[in-house]
Amino acid sequence: MTALEELKKLPTRKENPYIKEWKGKGRSIVGFTCHYAPKEIFYAADIFPYRLEARGTRETGLADVYYHRFNCTYSRCILQEGLSGGYAFLDGLCFLNGCEQIRRMYEVWKEHVPTTDYQYMITIPHSIYDEGFEWYKEEVFRFKEDLANNFATRLTKGDLRAGIDVYNESKRLLKELYELRKSDHPPISGAEAMKLIFAADIMPREKYNTLLKEAMKEIRSRDGIKDYKARIMVGGSPLDDTQIIEIIENLGGIVVTDTLCGGSRNFQEFVEVEKDGDPLEAIARCYYYSNPCPRMLNSFDSRCEYTEKMAGEANVDGIILQKIVFCDNHSVECTMIADELEPKGIPVLNLEREHMLTDVGRVRTRIEAFIERISRR
Amino acid sequence: MAEYSDRKDRTITTRWQTTGDLAKFILSHDLNHLDDWGGKEAVREILPEHFQKNFDMIQTDLINCLLEEKNKQTAMAFADNISSWGEWLHAQLDEGKKVVYHYFIHTIEPLLALDFAPICFEILSGLTSALYTDGCEEGIDAIEAEGYPDHLCSSNKGAAGYLLKGYIPQPSCFLKGSAPCDTSNRIYEWAAHKYKVPLIVIEAPYYMNERAHKFLTEEMKRMIVKLEKIAGKKLEQDKLRYYIQLSNEAVDYVAKIQELRKIVPCPDTGWHRPADTIFTAQLGTPFARDYFKALYENVKERVDKGQGVIPEGKKEKRLAWGYTWEAFDLPFFNWLENKHGAIYTEDTLTYFPMDTEMIDTTNMETMLAGLGRRMMQMPMARQVMSFSDVWIKDFVDISRAYKVDALAIGGHMACKHFWALNKLLSDKVKEKTGVPTLRFEMDMMDKRFTSPAELRRIMDDFFATF
Numbered sequence: 001m002t003a004l005e006e007l008k009k010l011p012t013r014k015e016n017p018y019i020k021e022w023k024g025k026g027r028s029i030v031g032f033t034c035h036y037a038p039k040e041i042f043y044a045a046d047i048f049p050y051r052l053e054a055r056g057t058r059e060t061g062l063a064d065v066y067y068h069r070f071n072c073t074y075s076r077c078i079l080q081e082g083l084s085g086g087y088a089f090l091d092g093l094c095f096l097n098g099c100e101q102i103r104r105m106y107e108v109w110k111e112h113v114p115t116t117d118y119q120y121m122i123t124i125p126h127s128i129y130d131e132g133f134e135w136y137k138e139e140v141f142r143f144k145e146d147l148a149n150n151f152a153t154r155l156t157k158g159d160l161r162a163g164i165d166v167y168n169e170s171k172r173l174l175k176e177l178y179e180l181r182k183s184d185h186p187p188i189s190g191a192e193a194m195k196l197i198f199a200a201d202i203m204p205r206e207k208y209n210t211l212l213k214e215a216m217k218e219i220r221s222r223d224g225i226k227d228y229k230a231r232i233m234v235g236g237s238p239l240d241d242t243q244i245i246e247i248i249e250n251l252g253g254i255v256v257t258d259t260l261c262g263g264s265r266n267f268q269e270f271v272e273v274e275k276d277g278d279p280l281e282a283i284a285r286c287y288y289y290s291n292p293c294p295r296m297l298n299s300f301d302s303r304c305e306y307t308e309k310m311a312g313e314a315n316v317d318g319i320i321l322q323k324i325v326f327c328d329n330h331s332v333e334c335t336m337i338a339d340e341l342e343p344k345g346i347p348v349l350n351l352e353r354e355h356m357l358t359d360v361g362r363v364r365t366r367i368e369a370f371i372e373r374i375s376r377r
Numbered sequence: 378m379a380e381y382s383d384r385k386d387r388t389i390t391t392r393w394q395t396t397g398d399l400a401k402f403i404l405s406h407d408l409n410h411l412d413d414w415g416g417k418e419a420v421r422e423i424l425p426e427h428f429q430k431n432f433d434m435i436q437t438d439l440i441n442c443l444l445e446e447k448n449k450q451t452a453m454a455f456a457d458n459i460s461s462w463g464e465w466l467h468a469q470l471d472e473g474k475k476v477v478y479h480y481f482i483h484t485i486e487p488l489l490a491l492d493f494a495p496i497c498f499e500i501l502s503g504l505t506s507a508l509y510t511d512g513c514e515e516g517i518d519a520i521e522a523e524g525y526p527d528h529l530c531s532s533n534k535g536a537a538g539y540l541l542k543g544y545i546p547q548p549s550c551f552l553k554g555s556a557p558c559d560t561s562n563r564i565y566e567w568a569a570h571k572y573k574v575p576l577i578v579i580e581a582p583y584y585m586n587e588r589a590h591k592f593l594t595e596e597m598k599r600m601i602v603k604l605e606k607i608a609g610k611k612l613e614q615d616k617l618r619y620y621i622q623l624s625n626e627a628v629d630y631v632a633k634i635q636e637l638r639k640i641v642p643c644p645d646t647g648w649h650r651p652a653d654t655i656f657t658a659q660l661g662t663p664f665a666r667d668y669f670k671a672l673y674e675n676v677k678e679r680v681d682k683g684q685g686v687i688p689e690g691k692k693e694k695r696l697a698w699g700y701t702w703e704a705f706d707l708p709f710f711n712w713l714e715n716k717h718g719a720i721y722t723e724d725t726l727t728y729f730p731m732d733t734e735m736i737d738t739t740n741m742e743t744m745l746a747g748l749g750r751r752m753m754q755m756p757m758a759r760q761v762m763s764f765s766d767v768w769i770k771d772f773v774d775i776s777r778a779y780k781v782d783a784l785a786i787g788g789h790m791a792c793k794h795f796w797a798l799n800k801l802l803s804d805k806v807k808e809k810t811g812v813p814t815l816r817f818e819m820d821m822m823d824k825r826f827t828s829p830a831e832l833r834r835i836m837d838d839f840f841a842t843f
Contacts, residue, residue: 065800066797066800066801067796067797067800068788068796068797068799070528070788070790070791070792070793070796070818071793071796071797072793075797097583099559100558100559100793100794100797101793101794101797103794104765104794104797104798105797106764106765107764107765107766107798107801108797108801111801121583121764123582123583123584125555125580126555126562126578126580127555127578127580131592131595131596131599132580135580135582135592294563295559295562297553297555297562297565297566297576297578298566298569298576298578300566300570301570325528326528326793328526328528328529328558328559328560328563328791328793329559329563331525331526331528331529331563332525332526332529332560332563332564332566332567333563335523335524335525335526336566336567336570338524339524350524352526
């Protein structure tokens with residue numbers, strides 16, 4: 001199997017060979033729930049950070065005992081995986097107060113998912129300002145101490161610098177990948193690219209970098225995709241499945257970029273440490289100040305500018321903002337962005353969906369109509 | 378006769394002011410039910426003309442509830458409040474004072490001391506839904522028509538819709554604590570963006586410890602700097618002290634009432650409890666102080682006489698409300714008392730923790746530290762801003778201290794944080810205290826979600842299990 005194939009086909013959770021291999025060497029895996037989790041610190045502590053996902057989860061019966069139909073299906077599917085043993089391999093879990101629904105999972109998980117020994121909550125302010133940064137920085141410092149104490153590691157500055165280097169390398173490679181996608185004839189489909197992005201957070205990062213570097217050679221050698229009707233950018237709620245992208249691409253669109261928290265927002269900024277600087281502070285600074293999530297107040301303009309910039313750079317014909325039902329942050333954000341960009345001549349489709357895409361017919365019809373509206377041919 | 382503004386941007390607040398005056402007028406007559414004088418239509422005919430249109434809008438059941446003997450005294454306090462607050466607000470606006478829309482869990486002493494005209498955004502929806510047959514549905518429909526989702530909080534949607542319709546004054550800025558929820562944060566972001574005014578955020582830390590308190594105190598200072606810039610003046614210590622003293626007086630009455638509610642039989646009526654939340658958003662004004670003082674005197678009078686509030690012969694069932702209630706149906710709690718003997722002990726939206734402190738008014742530093750502390754203790758803020766443990770502990774404590782027979786956990790549709798907690802809350806309270814719970818869905822300000830009739834059926838069924 002080529003590196004590209006391996007990354008594209010990497011299974012999640014129980015079937016993921018890297019989990020078995022890592023655990024087999026007596027090493028720990030700690031899950032995290034949100035973009036703002038400082039993954040470099042996990043890595044520095046020789047811990048494999050695994051982003052919680054619920055790819056392929058098709059029902060929420062167990063989760064619905066504790067959560068409700070008014071909770072988004074993304075949070076319910078993740079909880080379902082926890083309750084049904086899908087995350088039994090985790091040695092710990094780092095929550096963040098990213099959104100209402102995920103942060104409240106902390107207590108339910110603690111009470112009802114006994115296989116996770118270690119739980120931690122990092123809290124991040126809801127707006128970006130210097131005193132808020134000081135709060136978050138202290139949270140990150142405390143987390144580092146707690147992680148080191150619980151997993152009996154030393155976590156030196158050198159370890160942190162090594163973690164930063166590995167993650168910066170991923171970011172550099174992913175930027176390259178996104179550059180290739182900007183071309184008139186992208187050598188990789190949106191669905192394939194998204195699979196490569198998903199793989200980053202569910203396998204050891206050094207190994208990921210090696211495979212991605214290799215995969216990039218293969219991608220570069222391909223003929224570009226020419227036969228598409230419209231270039232599309234995807235944004236909105238967290239996405240951990242390529243199903244919606246496959247629908248877009250099966251209908252003649254090609255997804256060439258995104259503003260997703262697990263996607264482009266994840267690698268725009270590098271962690272920069274001065275020669276004598278504090279690597280921990282540099283990590284905190286990078287997460288806090290870059291690419292705000294819609295949960296951040298007073299930063300709509302910067303998110304809107306980022307959306308417009310990404311759309312422009314990738315020369316998209318339209319933007320599909322998919323929002324999971326009951327996701328307040330993205331539901332409002334998507335509407336606000338559409339209100340800003342449509343008058344500027346950037347077509348936007350606001351599409352409500354569930355995490356487990358069951359009403360495929362409705363979604364397909366909406367996307368088909370949108371592609372017809374913006375089609376190049 | 379009071380002067381009523383005909384300005385479009387005072388539509389909502391003038392409506393309230395008129396309703397307050399109208400309620401006072403009706404309550405001053407010897408009337409215990411509209412039917413005593415031939416029904417609503419007949420009463421309308423004998424009302425002064427300037428009240429008639431407003432009278433048509435008011436929920437008939439609410440009028441009859443207020444006219445019930447046991448409710449009259451608190452009804453008068455309620456009417457007095459909305460009448461005098463409305464008159465005061467309009468005077469502030471006439472003087473050209475700037476409007477600050479603020480979230481309902483803030484106390485507003487600094488806004489008052491800086492001569493702003495503070496309006497609680499959520500109360501615009503809450504009080505309107507409590508008073509009128511059509512509630513705040515016009516506002517809700519207006520914002521949803523703009524493409525904003527129905528699963529946002531109706532307390533924010535109603536007010537946002539009123540802004541769009543021009544029924545409330547233009548803002549100078551919005552003031553928002555970052556807790557408790559995404560839905561309110563997003564609507565405030567939308568409103569500040571739409572109306573191109575500053576959004577001042579008070580970051581509410583996730584913890585209930587000294588580190589959080591220290592941070593929040595500093596947030597108060599940062600907030601004041603921003604407010605001073607908008608106000609164009611400095612905050613004066615003596616002015617702030619004056620408003621905090623009023624606020625302390627009100628909170629002291631609330632604490633005393635909370636103590637008295639522990640008595641069996643319960644000496645307090647339930648109809649006004651959603652209104653208590655509304656007036657908590659006025660802490661720092663004389664209107665809130667006077668309202669809670671009147672409530673206290675009413676409750677104390679019953680305690681002194683050894684009276685309860687349920688009909689004779691009924692066994693008292695002591696309910697706590699684990700979260701919200703429907704603001705659109707104040708008579709519901711009166712109905713619970715009269716039909717089921719079910720009284721109202723405490724809830725999340727009015728409850729101050731038993732160790733609530735008065736704000737030390739010695740100097741600016743102590744006042745700001747006190748405001749920070751109070752923000753951590755404000756009803757709903759404390760439970761929602763932090764780990765679920767805080768919420769659970771409050772209701773374990775309430776269940777024990779108030780000898781609660783059942784915990785009704787009405788869940789507001791929009792509160793996703795709550796729906797991720799409600800089962801845990803129910804389980805833990807039952808495990809620690811043995812108190813049974815009832816969990817059900819509603820929308821606090823939109824009766825089209827769970828209707829008053831359906832709510833009554835839910836309660837009938839629940840009490841059938843007792």
